[in-house]
Each structure stands twice: as C-alpha cells, then as structure tokens.
Amino acid sequence: MSFGQGGPHGAPGEPHRPTPQWGPPPPPQPTPQPPPWGPAAGAPQTPDWSALADDTAARGRRRKWLLLGGGALAVTAVATAVAVAVTGSHGGGKRSGLPAPEKLPSSSGAPEPSFSDAAPPPPPNPLDFISSADKDKAPLSTDTLFPHTKPVLYKRAYDRTATATTTDCGSATQNGLGAVLTANGCRKVLRATYVRDGIAVTVGVAVFDDKAAADKAKDQSTGNIASLSGDNDPAFCRATACRLTANAQGRYAYFTVAGYANGKAVGEGDTAALTAGRDVSDYAFRRIMYRAQEQAADSVRSSAPPKRA
Template sequence: MSFGQGGPQSQWDPWKPQSQQPSQQPQHQQQQQPWNGGDAGASPDWAALAEASEARAKRRRLFLIGGGALATVAIAGAVAVAVVSANGSDQASDGPSSQLPATADIPSASATTPSFAPTSAPPPLDPKDFVSSAKKDKAALSPDLLFPGTQLTMGDTVYKKGPTADTRTCGSAAQGTLPKVLDAHDCTRLLRVTYTEGDTAVTVGVAVFDTEAQAAKAKQQVDKKSIVRSLSGGGVKSFCTGAVCRSTTNSYGRYAYFTVAGLTNGKDVTEKSTEVFRAGDDLAEFTFRQIRRRGEAQASAAAQAG
C-alpha cells in the first residue's frame, strides 16, 4: 500500500470555503499542515490550480451569457404574446362597434383637408339700376311689350285689354296740368293702354324720362288736375271725358305712371264705386310689376353675360 494513495481524496477547490486541500500523508494521519509548513514535496501545484480557476471562470461566463440570452428570449416572448394578444382580439373577433375608438379619437376630415381662404362673391345686380337711366335701359319698349297679351288677371278679376298708343309728344296725351309737368322734365314718350271689366274702364299712361331724378320730380309736381287722357276705341266706349273719374300717380326708376279710371256708361265715380277704385289700384300695381320685371330681365342678362 502506498501512503500517498491511501484512500479516496476529496477534491479541493480554493474558491469553495468548505473544500479541503489534498493531503500528502497516509489516511491514518489526519493532521493538516499549514501552507508554509512541512517539507518541500507537499507544496501545491500552482499550474494546476491556475488551470482549474480559469476553467471555472469560463463556465461562469458561459452561464451568465446563457442566462442573459434566456432572459432576453423570455422578455421577447412576453412582448410577442402581448402584441399578438392585443392584435388578435381586434382582428380575429367581430366585436360590436363600441370596441372602435371614440369619435374624438378618429382624425377629422378637416385635419387632412386643405383649407382655402374664403372668397366673397360679387353683389347681385340691382334690377332697378337698369330702369333708372336711359344709358342702361336698352331693352326694346312698346305698349304691347310692357302690357302683353289680350287680357289681365288680378286676383279673381279678369280685365280685357283694349286699345294702345305710343305718343312721342307727351303733352298731347295728357290733360289738365299734366302736360306742363311732363314737358318741364323732358318726357320723351307716353305709352298708354286701356283695360275694361264690365262698365269699368282704366287707361294707364307710362311717361318715359332719361333719368330717375326727372321722373321723381314729375311725380312730385303733379296735382289733382294732372290727368292722363283716357284712351277709347276698338270696342271701348269713351269715358272720363266729362264725368268725374279717379286718377293715381306714381313712379319707379325713370318711369312715371298714371291711371284714370271711370265708368263707360257716363256716370260719375263716387265713393261707392268700389269696382272703379279696385280696377285703378289693380292696373297701377300691374304697371309697377311690369317695369320692375323689365329691370330684372336686363339684370339677369347682364349677369349671364359676365
């Protein structure tokens, strides 16, 4: 039996506090000698110790690297599971619309739609401007154009159209104080038309001036004796030649218009002659509408032309 191999030896690791240094003595001698004691043959193998230490350090580095890789894989797996779980719940299910983002979370169309500076449209053309001056009022004009058709309906009343006239010397188609007023403000034409309904007859006279100011002044200067001359003929009996009649005066733009209403049976108009008053008012209203429509038509044509 060799004293140097007298039984199993415990492996000594200088990095482990509980390990023991291998003994060079026989098994029955259990005394441990200090590192610097004993004879020279029992000194440690420093080269072997260095190799063992290097091997352990290498294993430790591999363990740390491997553990870090496993931790990274575990974190990535958790993130992948979370992403898949979040995406999968939206993509795989046909849930109710309440799972969609709220309206406030959805970008509005105005966020992506380009905006443009507001533009102001030009103001609409004023129809009255086209009938206030001869320079702009260029549309054709005649009694039949201003008073078209063969009859006129106002409310429930139908008026039959009678004779018409277009006089260039305005004073000759007027009587009383009206000829002087028309001549003073340079009236250029006096258009007349007569309408009848039963025994009632109304003559409308439209005096044409170059400007609105002239028509307005003529209107201001007329009096109760300023009367347009009634127009008869063509089946219409003479009226308002000696009997009392009712007259009106007004103006719009460069036109002054008058009415004279009476009875074809020769009787005087009284306060009880309601049909005469109504007929005079209806024809005055219709004349105003026709002059205004004339302006509207020319304004519309000018707007379309550009």
C-alpha cells in the same frame, strides 16, 4: 439526534468523555449569547464585519436581480398588451373602418384652388337697369310693356281695348299733367286701356332719362293721364269725376284714370272704379319690374364663363 454515553464509537481503554449535544441550545444564561451569525461559544464577541458585508452584498444582488426581473416581466407584459390592442383594433383594416395606409389619398395630389372655384359674385340689382337710360336698353313699346290682351289681375279678368305711344307727352294728359311731364324731361308716354264690367281704366307710363326725374314728376303731378278709348268705344273720364293714381318706379312714372266706360261719373262711395284703378296700376308696376329683372338676368348670363366640356 443524540448518541448515548459509551456508545460503540468509543475507543477501548479511553476514559469516558461526554458526547457533544446537537439538540436545542441551553436556556439563556446571564451572559448574552452571540448572534446567530457570530462565532462559537467562548470566542470573542466582536462581530465578523467581513461576513456581514458579504451577506449584505449578497442580499442586495438578489434584490437587484429580482427587481430587474420584475421590471423585465412588466415591460414584456405591457408590450404584449399593446401588441394585442393594436392587432385587435386594426384587424387587417376591417374592424377599424380606416383605409389601409397605401389607400390614403396623398395631399400632393389635391387640386389647387382656382378662381372659378370661388363663390360667384352677388347678382346685380334689377332696379339698376331701369333707373337710368344708360343701362335700360331692352326694347320698349306697348307690345313689350302691355303684352296681355286679357290679363287676370287678382282673379279679376280684364280686356285690353286700346294702346298708343306718343313722344308728345303733353298730348296724352289733361289738366296740367303734361306741363309737369315736359318740365322733367319726359321722352314719351305709352298708354293702354282695360275694361271690366263696365269700368274702363287707362294707364299711362311716362319715360324719363333717370329715376330722379321720374320721382320728381310723380311728386309734382297734377291733373291726370288722358283716357284712351277704343275705335268704337265712347270717351270716358273726360268731363266727369273719375279715380286717379300716380306712382313711379325706376325711370318710369305711371298714372291711371278709372271710371265708367259709358261716361257716367264715379260716385264718392263707389269702390268699383277704385279697385279697377289699383288693379291696373299694380299690373303696370309688375310689368316694369319684370323688365328690370329680365335685363339683370341677361347681364348675368352674358358675363358667365363658358361651361367646361
């Protein structure tokens, strides 16, 4: 706003003086205008260094406070976000699936490991119990070795017709086998005869002190085990051709002789006697292994610690 010349504020009788102009500044003149913060026109052009310093300090303080205020807001925002996240994740212990701290188990209450908690030792080898007379202590007789009167071997039914035990190993053999058994320390021979469809098989199990003697007797075997007939049965395989087997397991060597029960010779291509001999030989093997397994199981049961009440 500007006031006109000779306005009401002029004193009477005073000469007229130009009224100061408060409008926009005049256009630039050849002489440079002072800076906005400088002195009025006509003053020296040296900057007011004190004013400049005060203005700069004031601006710095405002910026520092702005920065500090922004940092405080940022810290407050982060703290609020963390608190919300923690509250949402725990939800009173219901949504997280974790037990409350007071319900967590204490490590101090864990039981100390004991020897009984350790893995049990491996089971004993059953063959160890039938490889030496020192460990093979189970009762041994035709009743324990050949307990079945009508065994079914590979779906073929047999009848047991005779059993016998002798400590005179030579008397239970033919054609040189007795000498082999005796030379290797045979203790006794247990025999049993099985009959099926006119074919008779006698199995003889020779008992030695250890596995080495039984293996040697099997390797040196010659002749055959002597057939054993029932009280009312004719002799078989005495002077005719028959099928023979020889094997050993542990401290036992076992032999079979198989032929026709009526004494007829076994032909070269006849497989009936061969099959019967193999059936009964396998039966003897399984009975010897059963003896081994039972003794091994007994040793485990006897060494097991008593059960806790």
